[in-house]
Amino acid sequence: MAFYLVPNWFFGFGLIFEIIFGIITLAVALYSFKVYNYCLDRHCKLYGLGFLSLALSYFSWALVSWYVPFKFNVSDEVVSLENLAGIVNFGVYAHVFFFLAGLVTLTYVTFDVNGKRIYSLLLSLVLVALIFAENKIVAFYFISALLLLYIVFYYGRGYIDGQGPRNKWILTSFIFLFIGSVDFTLSAVNGIHYVAGHVLFLIGYLFILANFILMLRPLLRKGKKKK
Amino acid sequence: MSQRRNRLEIMRDILNVIREKSGKIKPTHILYKSNLSHQMMEEYLGELIKKGFIVELAMEKTRGKTYSITNKGITFLEKYRMIADFTESFGLG
Numbered sequence: 223m224a225f226y227l228v229p230n231w232f233f234g235f236g237l238i239f240e241i242i243f244g245i246i247t248l249a250v251a252l253y254s255f256k257v258y259n260y261c262l263d264r265h266c267k268l269y270g271l272g273f274l275s276l277a278l279s280y281f282s283w284a285l286v287s288w289y290v291p292f293k294f295n296v297s298d299e300v301v302s303l304e305n306l307a308g309i310v311n312f313g314v315y316a317h318v319f320f321f322l323a324g325l326v327t328l329t330y331v332t333f334d335v336n337g338k339r340i341y342s343l344l345l346s347l348v349l350v351a352l353i354f355a356e357n358k359i360v361a362f363y364f365i366s367a368l369l370l371l372y373i374v375f376y377y378g379r380g381y382i383d384g385q386g387p388r389n390k391w392i393l394t395s396f397i398f399l400f401i402g403s404v405d406f407t408l409s410a411v412n413g414i415h416y417v418a419g420h421v422l423f424l425i426g427y428l429f430i431l432a433n434f435i436l437m438l439r440p441l442l443r444k445g446k447k448k449k
Numbered sequence: 450m451s452q453r454r455n456r457l458e459i460m461r462d463i464l465n466v467i468r469e470k471s472g473k474i475k476p477t478h479i480l481y482k483s484n485l486s487h488q489m490m491e492e493y494l495g496e497l498i499k500k501g502f503i504v505e506l507a508m509e510k511t512r513g514k515t516y517s518i519t520n521k522g523i524t525f526l527e528k529y530r531m532i533a534d535f536t537e538s539f540g541l542g
Contacts, residue, residue: 250539257535260528261457262500265541331541377540392540437538441531 226359227413230291232420237287239420244280246427247273247324250434268331275324279317286313318362322348325369332376359410367403374400391433398426457536459485460502461529463493467503467518468526474516497522 228236254270257263289309326345333340348365355361377393402422408415454462466482467474480490494516497503502522506515525532535541 253535254539257532260525261460261532262502263457263532263536263541266532266536269539269541380540389538389540392538433538437534440534 226409226416227411228290228416229413232413232417233287233291236416236420237284239424240280240284240287243423243427244277244284246431246434247280248277250430251277253434264336265331268327272324272327272331275320275327279320279324282313282316282320286310286317289313318352318358319349321366322352322362322369325366325373329369329372332373357410360407363403363407363409367400367407370396370400370403389433391429391436395426395429395433398422398429402426455536457529457532459483459493460497461526463490463497464502464518464522464526467516468523473506475513476516479516 251270251273254266254273258266258270286309323345326341326348330341330344348369351365352358352361374393374396377389377396381390381393399422402419405415405422406419409419463479463483466479470478476490476494479494480487483490483493485493494503494505498505500521501519502525503516503518506517507513508515
């Protein structure tokens, strides 16, 4: 069974997409750590760790996208990414591990509970489910979609009730990431889902970037005035 | 309608109260100014001490205690707008 079916024309684009995802998630992670330095709030630290893990997952994926056309013949219209070589396996599994660890961390933050045992249980259950799954990539995206759904509920409930977070940008971004994850479930069946999944993820991450820039705007203006 | 304060806002209010009093204040004064129950105030003071934002000082004469803000606490107040913008934007408030 293939990990992914990838249209050969998409390899270069895929690499660019994954680097963009990696840079956006890394920027959010670094800013979270900067804020954590001042407030020492565990939510900020965990949020930073979650996004850092997502960034590492995208850089691992970018490694695969860079390595495959460079080392292998991708003249076929659709390339089946499976056990091609050690580095492909390493890249795909590193992507899977870091992505799930990141999403588990972000989901854990939304639960607003303080317990290392709960966190380790969540992560263990997710990894065990993946290890024993027959089709690991489908299981991976299914679990990812489920975790993203919990995050969407958290932001959605806050937005509707007006009790918690009310930011529609971040809510929209996680909705796109959720739909993208559902679409990626089919990427081992048809190559076009690999492309569609990337596009949906790109829209999701652009919303996160827009949210990030909107947040920084007053600070940047203040900095300019000081100069 | 006034909204409930979140943890960071309460921490900011307590630190502001301590700073306004030239950096030394009795717990009763914090209780009065911060609009919290005694138990909640103790919880927050414990957290602020743990984070190094304030220090507890013993008064020799009355056997009571006072609280003083540290440099870390002052930095928190100075950077509060940045912290609040981030937590609100990413739904961590």
